Amino acid sequence: MIFKNKFLASLLFGAFMPAALPAQTSVSVWDGVFTPGQVARGRTVYAEICTECHERALTGGGETRPLAGDRFLTGWYGETVGTLFDRVRVTMPLTKPGTLNRQQVADVVAFVLYFNNFPAGKTELSTRLEVLNQIRITNEPRR
Numbered sequence: 001m002i003f004k005n006k007f008l009a010s011l012l013f014g015a016f017m018p019a020a021l022p023a024q025t026s027v028s029v030w031d032g033v034f035t036p037g038q039v040a041r042g043r044t045v046y047a048e049i050c051t052e053c054h055e056r057a058l059t060g061g062g063e064t065r066p067l068a069g070d071r072f073l074t075g076w077y078g079e080t081v082g083t084l085f086d087r088v089r090v091t092m093p094l095t096k097p098g099t100l101n102r103q104q105v106a107d108v109v110a111f112v113l114y115f116n117n118f119p120a121g122k123t124e125l126s127t128r129l130e131v132l133n134q135i136r137i138t139n140e141p142r143r
């Protein structure tokens, strides 16, 4: 039975689970869910589009919320990267929402996660919501 469940889990999740973590049933932002190259692209998107309001150090200011640090993270713990992805995709940039394509959104979200000290890995952050919805934003790595 255990074998069967593990086998099914590997069929279902094998496509996007890091190979080194075969027995896990969930993924978090601590598992290396974006690549350094993607962060570099996201940094460019951020500089061109988001800096204007959220500032270079992601501190925000005035009405604009920060995208890094305790205040930002506390609001997002327990949510999934899918929710963060859609928040950006649907509502940002505030004055021109919906103007980023899915790849730009994934890249800029990767940059935001990186800036918040989550580790890079070998697989790019997906543009697909069903994959992103599996990745939880947690305040510590799973023990």
Ligand code: HEC
Pocket: 045, 046, 049, 050, 051, 052, 053, 054, 063, 064, 065, 066, 067, 072, 075, 087, 088, 091, 092, 093, 094, 095, 100, 108, 109
């Ligand atoms: C014209 C100004 C402006 C620009 C440009 C802009 N934002 Fe925002 N953003 C805001 C404001 C103001 C808020 C808070 C109000 C709101 O939630 O709508 C916000 C909120 C957010 C939030 C939610 C933060 C939280 O913790 O709830 C995220 C995530 C975000 N922005 C990401 C981005 C990204 C990524 C970009 C660039 C692609 C971007 N924003 C561009 C003004 C802006």
